[in-house]
Amino acid sequence: MILPSEHPRRIVPRWHSPEVSAQRAESHSLAGPATATGPEALASVDLRRRVADFASHRSDAHAGDLVSGALIAAQPSLAQDAAHWLLDSPSSSVLARRLADAILRPPPTDSQDRFEIPYDTAGTDREVARERIQILRSRLAHAPNDPMAWAELARQHTVTGSTDHALDAMRIAVAAAPSDRYLLRAAARLHHHAGNTDKAHNLLVRAPRTPTDPWLIAAELAFAELADRRPRFVKAGRRMLDSGLAPRHLTELASALGTLQLESGQTRRARQLFRQALVAPNDNSLAQVEWALPQIGLSLDAYLHTVSASWEARALAAASAHESAQAVVEAWGWFFDQPFASEPAVFGSYHAAKARQFDEGAKLAAQGVAANPELFMLRNNLAFCLAKLDRVSEARDQMQRASLRAGTPAERATSYATEGLVAFRSGDLKAGESLYAKAIRTMPDARGKLLALINFAAESSRVDPETGRGLALQARDQAARQPQQHDMRDWLGHLAPDA
Numbered sequence: 001m002i003l004p005s006e007h008p009r010r011i012v013p014r015w016h017s018p019e020v021s022a023q024r025a026e027s028h029s030l031a032g033p034a035t036a037t038g039p040e041a042l043a044s045v046d047l048r049r050r051v052a053d054f055a056s057h058r059s060d061a062h063a064g065d066l067v068s069g070a071l072i073a074a075q076p077s078l079a080q081d082a083a084h085w086l087l088d089s090p091s092s093s094v095l096a097r098r099l100a101d102a103i104l105r106p107p108p109t110d111s112q113d114r115f116e117i118p119y120d121t122a123g124t125d126r127e128v129a130r131e132r133i134q135i136l137r138s139r140l141a142h143a144p145n146d147p148m149a150w151a152e153l154a155r156q157h158t159v160t161g162s163t164d165h166a167l168d169a170m171r172i173a174v175a176a177a178p179s180d181r182y183l184l185r186a187a188a189r190l191h192h193h194a195g196n197t198d199k200a201h202n203l204l205v206r207a208p209r210t211p212t213d214p215w216l217i218a219a220e221l222a223f224a225e226l227a228d229r230r231p232r233f234v235k236a237g238r239r240m241l242d243s244g245l246a247p248r249h250l251t252e253l254a255s256a257l258g259t260l261q262l263e264s265g266q267t268r269r270a271r272q273l274f275r276q277a278l279v280a281p282n283d284n285s286l287a288q289v290e291w292a293l294p295q296i297g298l299s300l301d302a303y304l305h306t307v308s309a310s311w312e313a314r315a316l317a318a319a320s321a322h323e324s325a326q327a328v329v330e331a332w333g334w335f336f337d338q339p340f341a342s343e344p345a346v347f348g349s350y351h352a353a354k355a356r357q358f359d360e361g362a363k364l365a366a367q368g369v370a371a372n373p374e375l376f377m378l379r380n381n382l383a384f385c386l387a388k389l390d391r392v393s394e395a396r397d398q399m400q401r402a403s404l405r406a407g408t409p410a411e412r413a414t415s416y417a418t419e420g421l422v423a424f425r426s427g428d429l430k431a432g433e434s435l436y437a438k439a440i441r442t443m444p445d446a447r448g449k450l451l452a453l454i455n456f457a458a459e460s461s462r463v464d465p466e467t468g469r470g471l472a473l474q475a476r477d478q479a480a481r482q483p484q485q486h487d488m489r490d491w492l493g494h495l496a497p498d499a
Helices: 018-023 039-057 060-072 076-088 094-104 126-142 147-159 163-176 181-193 197-206 214-226 234-241 247-263 267-277 283-296 311-320 324-337 343-354 358-371 376-388 392-403 409-426 429-442 446-463 465-480 488-492
Strands: none
Touching: 018 147, 039 060, 039 076, 060 076, 060 094, 060 126, 076 094, 126 147, 147 163, 147 181, 147 358, 163 181, 181 197, 181 214, 197 214, 214 234, 214 247, 234 247, 247 267, 247 283, 267 283, 283 311, 311 324, 311 343, 324 343, 324 358, 343 358, 343 376, 358 376, 376 392, 376 409, 392 409, 409 429, 409 446, 429 446, 446 465, 446 488, 465 488
16 A cells, blocks of 8 residues: 655646536636636536537437536526436436436535535546547537537546547647636646646746736646746735735635745745635635645634535545545545546545555545556555455456556555565465565655555464564554654554454
8 A cells, every 4th residue: 555645735726627617716707707708608508508419319428418517507407307317217327317316306405515516527437428528529520619618528538548639639729718717727737637747837837817817826836846846926926915806716826825835934924825715715725725734723624514625625634633434435525526636546545445445445546547547556556455355366467557657666665565465365475475575675764664564464464363463563663653653553453453
C-alpha cells in the first residue's frame, strides 16, 4: 500500500461540465449575470436540446442524458418521462436508474444534500461516458462550432482514459473561444492531467484575460507551483482581493495566495487570506483551507455540510479525525465529482485499506486506473486490495503492470512490499519475507518503512504466529518512537491483539 502524497495541496481548477460549472458560479461573469453566450446560457440551451433529442430517439442513452442534465439544472419536471423510461427499461444502468429515482423522488427541501447532485452527467461510469461521447459526436456533426460541446467531449474522453482524443477535442474548443474562462481552466486542467503542467501554465500566462480574472490568476498560481516556476500574477492577485468583486469570485484566489504565504512562513497573513476565502467558499477553496488547518487553526465545522459538493474537504476532515470509513464515503463523492482525477481514487483506496474495506479499496482504485492507466500508485493500491481479498492472480497481474511504472525510490520500495504481500498470499513465504525485507531496507522514509513492517507482521502472523509476534513488537516499538505519524495507529489495528 502506498501512502497518500504529502506534497502541498494546490488550487488546481475543478473540471466540471459547462452546466455544473454554471451551477457552481465558476463561469459567472465578474460584472453580473453571465453573458448570452456563456456556459449558463448554453446550459439552458443544452437542456432544451436534450429534451428534443429524447423525444426523437427515446433510448436509454438519450433518457440518461436528459435526466442528468435536468438534475444539474434543477429542473426535474422536464425529465419525468425520461426517468420513467429508465426505470421501466431492463437495459438501463444502475447509475441511470439512480438518477431517474432522484428525478421522481427528490430529497426533502430541508436536506443538507439539496445542493449536491454528485452524479455529474455520465462521468461516474465509463459505459455511460461512452454513451455521452456518442451523443456529443452526433451533436457536433450538426453543430461543429459549439466550443462547450467540444470541451465536454474532451472531459468524457478523459474519463475513459482516452487522453489523446481529449486533447484534440479541447484544442478545437479553445481555438473557437480562446478567451473563455471556463475553457481556459478546463484546458489547463487537462494538460496537467496529461502530465504537461508546463503547458498548462503557459496557456494561462499567455491568455490576455488571465491578469484581470481572479479565477484564472488562482489557477496560474497553482500551476506555477506545480511546474516549479515562479508565479507571474501574485501582485495582480493581491490587488484584485481589494477590488470589490463579489466574494465568490475571490475565494479560490484568496486561498491560493494564502497557501503561498503559508509556505513562506507568513502564518498570520495566511490565516487572514484563508478567512477571506471562507466568506463565500466553494468546494475547492474549502478543501484548501481544510488542508491548511493544522497550521492556521481555523474551524470549518460551519462549512463542511453547507458548502456545495464539499466531498474532498469532508474526506480530509474524516481522515484527520481517524475516521477512515467515513473518509472512504466522502472519497466516493469526490471521485464522482472529478472522475478523471487520480487524487480521490488514491486517497480513497488508501483509507479503505486502512479501514480494512478491501473490496471498496479495490473498486476505487480500479475506477481510478480507468482514467489513469499509467499511474503507479493506483495499480499498486489495486494490487494490494486484491491480494488482501485473496484474488491473487488478479493482484499479480496488476503488480506486474505497476512495477513497470515504479519510478521513484519510494515507489520501487513500495512495489517490493506489495509483491511481498502477493507472494505471501500465493504461499511463497520465503519470497514474501525476502521482498518485505528489501522493501523495509530500501524505503527512503521512516513512515513508509513502518507501514511495510506492519503489513509484513500482519502477513507473517497468518502463517507463523511466533514470527508474526516478533515483527509486531518491532512495529509497535517503532510506532511509539514516531508519535507524529498519527495514521500508523490505525494500521497497527491490522495486527492481532496477541501478535
